[in-house]
Amino acid sequence: MMKRFAILLTMGTITLLGGCGGPDAPEAELEAYINEWKEGNYSSMYTHFTSETKSAMTEEQFVKQYKNIMTDIEMDKLEVGLPSEEDVKEDNEKTVRLPFEVEMETIAGPVSFQKEAVMKLEETEEGEEWLIDWDPSFLLPNYAEGDKVRIQALEAERGQIFDRNGSSLAVNGTAVQIGVNAGAIDEAGKEALAKVLGSKKGFIDEQLSQSWVQDGYFVPLKTVASSNEALIQKATAVTGATTSSKAVRVYPYGASAAHLTGYTGEINAEELKENEGYAQGDQIGKRGLEQLFEEQLKETDGVQLFIEKEKGEPVVIAKKEPQNGQDVKVTINAEMQKLLFEQYGGTAGTASAVEPKTGEVLALVSSPSFDPNEFAMGVSGERYTALQDNPKQPLLNRFAAAYSPGSTMKPITASVAMKAKKLNPSEGKTITGLQWQKDSSWGNYRVTRVSESSAPVTLKSALVASDNIYFAMAALETGADQLKTGLQSFGFGTDYPFAYPLRDSQVSNSGEFESDILLADTGYGQGEVLTTMTHLANAYGAFLNSGSIMNPLLKLDDEPSVWQKELVTTDQAAIIKEGLRGVVERGTAQAANIEGMAVSGKTGTAEIKAEQGTTGKENGLFVSYDMNNPAFVLAFLVEDAANEGGSKLAVDKTSAFYVKWKLRNK
Structure with missing residues (x-):
């Protein structure tokens, strides 16, 4: 019967004696050896070996080889089941056999095995002693002299990201590493290769001078897409240059979804401190969905520990299976995302599309952009600096930013005022002139409108004409407290419940309306009110979804739920929708009056001022939907559009999108 013996940090008292003044019992000698093993004292382990064992290797050889192996396999929690007296098998007076069991943890998981120790009674300087006829299988099962212990990494795959239709947003692929075989390229070759790669000879020399490089080793210099056949062909034409494949993250939609997908890169020192379960050299999500869903996407590599036999097949003694990351499916429509991005043509701006009945976010666009594949393959410092210094700011994620909504705010102001019973939508307001102020x-300071009215202004006519004065009056009549409360019910000044971190919308910088002027300006979307395009598109959902705004969704398997409800009545929503259709039929968005569709929406020109009473840069906006098929609300913003007609540019680009989207979905 084996007795379970958990090895202690200090040697236990050995009580099994062969007799007074005689050698220790063989069980005690084996126990002493095990204690030394646990303590990592390999020199002392060697003292327990027979003379025959010692003749096959020196103490130095034993310590160097086997201590390194145990360290490399990360041996831990060693437990040994030692034999009891009845387990001892005696061959003769000087040879006994002691069965024992070993359990340990390793880098590849638990290892357990049974072993029979042959103990021999030998004459030593100290007198007779029981010594171990040792061989490598005392340390690991099936391990014999001449064998090699191998540790093999079993690579897992990162989870992939797909859109609502199964299109690939971020997948695992391969790229080509262009490099050189050390010792096979001359100085002229280095010059030629550096020119092809857009690098410098000094960089190639630096890579070749690394401590690990030996003649014949492949030294990578640049990673490129496998589709870049022309560059690969030019590079490999240089004597000594060659290629190798490399696993990389691939982003099929490139720049059109870069700010959405983000990219992966090698983990840095700061990230290593903040994240558990990573090692130097691992990849981690750096931005966007890759960073947001890192926990689900992250893979865990496996490892196996095996004996490479000098003769015979390898023997696996422990294996930790690789665990692939989980795939993530998002609500985004990648083709819509791409088509919207293309409408910008490099112009700065952002767009978002939201399904009003479910809250599913279909597009999150930021322009201009960058190619995330560059970053996944390893962007150079020079290239990154160029992107960073680009005045168009392609690295800026605009869909996460909040903007002044301009006149696209007016339907929301009207909804708040009607719910507060401060605005009768059918009752006309008599407004004269192009400018107005509350009092002296x-x-x-005065509120200015674009055109005069020939009749009392109703809500519908105010929406069509985009009458700033009408909505400034509505805000003042509603009052600071009720307007603030009403805007909060639309999500302004509250936490926006979206998985992707966006800036929260605000009613003002302080959260209060500190003057009547600020209150009036807010009514028509100026002042200090700010919102993201996603929130704005989501808020318009109230007019199409029985007065309710849905929680915005990013993961496709999340269940739709109401975020805010009872914002407008059915009758109030109908009046607003008639006004929004009128904007396209006879108002400021007539370019969007597309045959076969009933596009409805509200334009906006938001002036970005340093302070009230001054002029500033203008952004153009258009929030719209197809009344015949309101599958999504689209909020489209173009930055610095004053010289391009303000909101007209947003309307033109939105219209171009609708025409192409309609053709694509016939």
């Missing part, structure tokens, strides 16, 4: 306390 405003000094020189």
